[in-house]
Amino acid sequence: MELLNDLPSLRAWVAARELARERIGFVPTMGALHAGHLSLVRQARLRCDRVVASIFVNPTQFGPNEDFARYPRTLEADQALLAGEGCDALFLPDAGMIYPEGFTTRVSVGSLGEDLCGRSRPGHFDGVALVVTILFHLVRPAAAFFGLKDYQQFVVIRRLARDLAMPVEVVGLPTVREADGLAMSSRNRYLAPGERERAASLSRALLAARERLRAGERDPAVLEEEALRVLREGGVTEVEYVAVREAETLAPMERVSGEPVMLLAARVGRARLIDNMVLSLA
Ligand code: AMP
DSSP states (O other), rough: OEEEHHHHHHHHHHHHHHHHHHOEEEEEOOOOOHHHHHHHHHHHHHHHHHEEEEEOOOGGGGGGTHHHTTSSOOOHHHHHHHHTTTEEEOOOOOHHSSSOOEEEEEEEOOGGSTTTHHHTTTTTHHHHHOOOOOHHHHHOEEEEEETTTSSOOOOOHHHHHHHTTTTTTEEEEOBOOTTTBBBOOOGGGOOOOHHHHTHHHHHHHHHHHHHHTTTTOOHHHHHHHHHHHHHHTOOOOEEEEEEEEEETOOOSSSSSSEEEEEEEEEEETEEEEEEEEEEOOO
């Protein structure tokens, strides 16, 4: 796996791929990699000629009281995992390469970024949109791969690419889970043993809501209440939101129809965890 530590080496790598008419697949990450990230690399390899991953803990998507400084950084292990998965190259920018002296441009995804997770993380999705825009311009991928675990992020990036006519296919891939259903996340490292058990009730809450939907319930408020009940029973009391939304646009719905998604966010110990499930009506 080639290590691309600066912009000239990234540019040279991209130019060589383009000269060879190879399709570049791109997997942007913040590192502390786990099987969820690796599933993106695997799919990228299947669908593209060459795969480049990036590791960049992006300062503009963290709020002032968030975990930027203590976000887990495990570069050596990450490199080994990516190489083992057959990733062709790893781009490792530092903040000065992405946001050089004099940087002033902003990207906003408007109200899409102010809802759900955006309520407690103002500016977060604009920061995501900004870094993804810059990374797409540098890497020029044919396709970029994102996890549906971060469902709102996926919707935001797909919208961004469409709105700004970016020539990239934005691919969303299923959430990889632990055996007890907990969605894999770099932030699961923050969980102490008792908290780790409580965290499993996030996915159980989604499954319980799906059961109620399958039994005929169509009132979003009732489905949300069912999820909240399971969270409470599982000892998760600091719930930020539970919401049933239209899967494509994240618009609220009065009666569940079409393709709904249930999204939730909760604090367990010092970890802020999110999860979601597309609730197929079929
Ligand atoms: P992050 O390093 O947290 O920024 O995540 C990088 C990419 O990996 C994002 O597209 C995430 O949605 C994706 N990802 C994170 N966790 C999972 C998971 N459990 N399953 C699938 N994709 C994931």
